[in-house]
Amino acid sequence: MNVRCRFLVxxxxxxxLVPGAGRAGGGLKVVATTPDxxxxxxxxxGDEITLKILAKPTEDPHFVDARPSHIVTLNRADLxxxxxxxxxIGWLPPLIQGSRNRKVLPGETGRFLGSEGVRLLDVPxxxxxxxxxVHAKGNPHFLMNPENSGIVARRLTxxxxxxxxxxxxxxxENLARFTERLEQRILAWTERLAPHKxxxxxxxxxxxxxFAVRFGLRSETFLEPKPGIPPSPPHLxxxxxxxxxxxxxxxxxxxxxxxxxxxTVAGHTGATVVEVCQFPGGLPGTxxxxxxxxxxxxxxxxxxxxxxxxx
Amino acid sequence: MxxxxxxxxxxxxxxxxxxxxxxxxxxVVGRGVIFVDLALAQMAALGVCVAIVMGEHSGGHPxxxxxxxxxxLLGAALFSWTRFSHPRVPQEAIIGIIYVVSAxxxxxxxxxxxxxxxxxxxxxxxxxxxxxxxxxxxxxxLYTVIGFTHYLLRRQFLRNTFREEEARRSGVPLRLWDFLFxxxxxxxxxxxxxxxxxxxVFSYLIVPAVCxxxxxxxxxxxxxxxxxxxLVTGVAGLLMSVEIEALDLPTGPTIVCLFGVTLLLCAGLxxxxxxxxxxxxxx
Numbered sequence: 001m002n003v004r005c006r007f008l009v010x011x012x013x014x015x016x017l018v019p020g021a022g023r024a025g026g027g028l029k030v031v032a033t034t035p036d037x038x039x040x041x042x043x044x045x046g047d048e049i050t051l052k053i054l055a056k057p058t059e060d061p062h063f064v065d066a067r068p069s070h071i072v073t074l075n076r077a078d079l080x081x082x083x084x085x086x087x088x089i090g091w092l093p094p095l096i097q098g099s100r101n102r103k104v105l106p107g108e109t110g111r112f113l114g115s116e117g118v119r120l121l122d123v124p125x126x127x128x129x130x131x132x133x134v135h136a137k138g139n140p141h142f143l144m145n146p147e148n149s150g151i152v153a154r155r156l157t158x159x160x161x162x163x164x165x166x167x168x169x170x171x172x173e174n175l176a177r178f179t180e181r182l183e184q185r186i187l188a189w190t191e192r193l194a195p196h197k198x199x200x201x202x203x204x205x206x207x208x209x210x211f212a213v214r215f216g217l218r219s220e221t222f223l224e225p226k227p228g229i230p231p232s233p234p235h236l237x238x239x240x241x242x243x244x245x246x247x248x249x250x251x252x253x254x255x256x257x258x259x260x261x262x263x264t265v266a267g268h269t270g271a272t273v274v275e276v277c278q279f280p281g282g283l284p285g286t287x288x289x290x291x292x293x294x295x296x297x298x299x300x301x302x303x304x305x306x307x308x309x310x311x
Numbered sequence: 312m313x314x315x316x317x318x319x320x321x322x323x324x325x326x327x328x329x330x331x332x333x334x335x336x337x338x339v340v341g342r343g344v345i346f347v348d349l350a351l352a353q354m355a356a357l358g359v360c361v362a363i364v365m366g367e368h369s370g371g372h373p374x375x376x377x378x379x380x381x382x383x384l385l386g387a388a389l390f391s392w393t394r395f396s397h398p399r400v401p402q403e404a405i406i407g408i409i410y411v412v413s414a415x416x417x418x419x420x421x422x423x424x425x426x427x428x429x430x431x432x433x434x435x436x437x438x439x440x441x442x443x444x445x446x447x448x449x450x451x452x453l454y455t456v457i458g459f460t461h462y463l464l465r466r467q468f469l470r471n472t473f474r475e476e477e478a479r480r481s482g483v484p485l486r487l488w489d490f491l492f493x494x495x496x497x498x499x500x501x502x503x504x505x506x507x508x509x510x511x512v513f514s515y516l517i518v519p520a521v522c523x524x525x526x527x528x529x530x531x532x533x534x535x536x537x538x539x540x541x542l543v544t545g546v547a548g549l550l551m552s553v554e555i556e557a558l559d560l561p562t563g564p565t566i567v568c569l570f571g572v573t574l575l576l577c578a579g580l581x582x583x584x585x586x587x588x589x590x591x592x593x594x
Contacts (some may be wrong), residue, residue, distance in 0.1 A: 066438050068552050069559040075317055094441040100317065230424065 027162045031077040031104075033088045034061050035279040036143045037114060037152075038288040041081055043178045044157050048167040052077075054095075055088075057281035058255040062228070066093045066098075072152050074099035077110065079163055081156070083141030084113025085120060114142070118148045121209050144278055145210035146186050146294055153178055185291055188262045189298045190215060190243040202239065202271065204257040207278055211297070221248065223261055231261050243269045249308030250301065252276045274304045316350040318553050322560070324442045324450075324506060325545040329515045331454045333455055333537040334461065335496050336520030336531065341472040344390075344402055348500045348516050351386050351493070352509055355501035356435060357413045358382030360420045374383060382496035386413075391489030437508035439549070439562050450502045457495045468492060469530065508563050514570040522577040526584070536577075565567045 028049045032038035038053035045051065052073045055064045064070075074080065074095055082088055096104060103110035120138025142148045157175040161168040197216040201208060204223045212219035221242060225235035242248070249271045252264045262273045276297050280286045284299075286293040315322070339347060362378035386409065393405045417431060461468060471478045471488050478485060503512050519540040523533030547565030551558075 066440050067559050067561050068440060069556060071317060071440060072553075072556065083459065094438075097443065098317070098441050229422070 019036050028160065028167070029076055031073055031080045033080070033082045033092060035288075036149075036290065036293075037083070039280040039293070040143075040149060040153050040156060042288055043290065044153055044171055044174050045160060046170060046174050048170050049160070055094075055279075057277060057279035060256040061087055061279075062090055062280045064088070066091065067094055070095050074104060075101050077101060079110050079112060079159065080104040081112045083140045083142075084115035084138045085142070087140035105106050107248040109162060112156065113141065114152050117151050117155055118142050121213065122206065123149045126250065131250070139206060139209055141207045141278055142210045143290075143293075144208060144297075145214040146182060146189065147214065147292060148210065150179060150182050153182075156308070178246070178290060181291065185294070189294060192298050192302050193217065193305075196302065196309070199250070199305050201250055201252055201301070202243060202265070203250050203252045204254065204262060207254065208252055208276075215298075217301075223251070223265065224260075231258070236261070236265060240268045242266055243271060249311075250274055250304045254278065255282055272304045272308060274300050276300055289292050315480065318440075318549065320442050320444050320447050321439050321471075321549060321553075322546070324439060324447050325549050326542065327451050327508070328454065328503060329519075329541045329545060330538060331458050331499055332512065332515045333519045333541045334458070334534060335499060336516040336537060337533060338468065338472045338496075340491070340517055340520040340524060344406060345517060346403065346406050346410060347493070347496075347508060348373050348512055350390075350406045350413070351383060351415045352504045352512065353410050353417070353502050354382045354386035354499070355379040355504070356431060357420070360417045360431065362452065364420055379501060380498075383501055384494055387490055387493035387497050390493045391486050394486070394489055413570060425514065425539075435509045436502065437504060437506050437509050437511070437563070439511070439566075446506055450506065453502060454499065457499060460495065464491075471554045473530070478494075502555075510567050511563050514567045515545075518570040518574050522574060525577055525581040538578070540573055544569050557559045 026246045028045065028052050030041050030045060030049045032041050032053045034055045035053050035057045038051060038100065041049065041051055053071050054073070055061055077099075078132070080096075082092060086091065101110075102108065105111065115137065120140075120142060123138035124136065143152065153175060156172050160171045164171075193215040198218065200218045200221065201212055202221045203219055206222055206224075206227055211217075221239060223231045223236065223239060225232055243265070248269070251262045251266055251271050251273050253259055253273060253275060254277050255275070259273070259275075265271065266273045275283070276281050277286075277293070280289050280293040282295045283293065286296050337356060339345060357381070358379035358381055359375050361382070362375040365378075366375075389409060390406070394402055396453075421431060439444070467483070467488060470481075471483075471485065471492070499518075500512060503515075507515070519537030520533070522540045523536040526536055527533050545566055548569040552560045552562040552565040
């Protein structure tokens with residue numbers, strides 16, 4: 001009895017110490033599947049919205065483990081923002097089913113698809129699972145082209161206004177500020193990467209295509225043999241040969257991808273492994289800030305390409 | 312109550328489904344084949360992987376369920392065949408080998424498909440929070456049928472597990488009985504794994520049975536202790552995970568950890584009971 005009592009007291013004490021998870025905010029309850037949409041929603045919504053983000057920035061957005069808070073959060077949401085290009089297909093639908101919230105069902109005003117109005121790359125001509133974990137609607141990592149983020153921000157503002165007319169002026173004001181800053185930064189980013197036009201990036205997954213296309217780089221070589229399939233020795237052998245032949249010197253990896261694979265390939269080719277992330281918060285000092293994230297990614301890639309060229 | 316609003320089906324799953332697993336746990340602990348559930352689950356997973364690959368190549372609809380059933384029955388046949396086959400090879404060794412080889416075979420089979428990781432993960436990890444009404448009802452119906460079968464044949468099954476010598480001497484076709492045992496057990500395990508995941512299956516199977524075994528020698532008492540332990544721990548773990556929002560604990564692992572705590576409590580209780588009891592022959 002004594003033991004059980006002490007256990008109970010200890011448990012209660014632990015719970016009492018944990019601060020509330022909720023973050024103060026305004027009326028519209030917004031949920032973003034990934035932190036990049038979270039950052040855009042925060043930039044437009046400011047303090048007018050309450051924002052919750054389901055996936056952590058260092059988590060693979062294709063696989064997110066369901067926790068009770070995810071279902072509760074979705075249950076209370078007024079608006080759910082997702083990529084719309086099947087990025088979250090592996091984990092979001094059962095969560096929504098579990099949340100029993102009609103407002104965020106597909107087709108409702110409370111469901112925002114990031115991909116609408118964006119021109120997707122890599123749309124498969126033929127759908128065939130044998131080609132790997134291909135996304136039927138196209139490559140879903142389109143926010144890595146900052147211009148697409150501008151498109152999504154504009155549409156998001158309209159949706160916020162539709163759901164919360166009272167705060168509409170504030171949303172539009174935030175959008176104007178965001179767009180202005182985005183245009184300035186795009187000029188700066190373009191200038192920073194201009195010297196490396198045509199340079200090839202090797203990436204683990206096909207995440208950086210949009211980024212590469214926008215800034216005049218090339219992203220055609222991947223450590224994965226097919227999307228979602230772990231690197232096999234024969235494939236890596238081909239990648240190493242190709243990198244040596246074409247003089248590719250930079251490999252991009254994200255926090256949730258195999259650094260060991262990238263380092264092994266780098267060891268054979270003399271390339272540099274560069275840690276990047278598609279999500280704000282995934283690199284130090286980029287929490288909740290899309291601009292800080294792209295700044296960090298552009299700097300890291302430009303530095304690595306610069307050093308490679310100098311060698 | 313908010314609990315019934317969002318978590319009705321997970322709660323019902325935790326209340327209705329583990330009962331049969333606890334019963335099988337008595338057998339599994341009694342036979343000393345502790346890891347047979349993992350091996351059977353892995354065989355079923357291998358079946359699913361084969362179905363995925365076949366479906367991909369033929370382009371047709373993969374008969375996933377049929378394949379997992381087929382592989383489970385194959386596993387059941389292997390286990391019933393190997394029970395008495397060699398005096399110097401313990402069955403636990405065979406079970407371990409089947410587990411490792413089928414796990415590795417699944418990885419080999421899946422290395423060429425995209426769905427591989429996802430499929431394997433969802434097969435073996437499950438997620439109690441996302442269980443649907445249909446899953447709970449379907450699984451409960453299956454368990455009712457299997458539970459009833461075992462109730463009717465309880466004398467034979469219990470004798471085969473707990474009085475092995477007597478069963479062997481009586482001349483019943485023991486391998487056939489064992490096949491029936493492992494086949495029904497395999498069905499229960501593979502359907503439970505898809506809802507609760509492999510760690511929870513193992514916990515529900517072994518911890519209540521061990522709690523029962525340390526506290527009592529009688530089968531029925533053990534079963535009742537096991538059911539109580541499973542019910543209390545499962546419901547407490549689920550509530551702890553979903554109701555204490557500040558902690559946001561993942562549900563399955565929370566229940567498994569609580570099972571660890573429950574076992575400690577049972578062991579403490581057993582130790583106390585033994586100490587308080589007058590020791591026969593101690594003087």
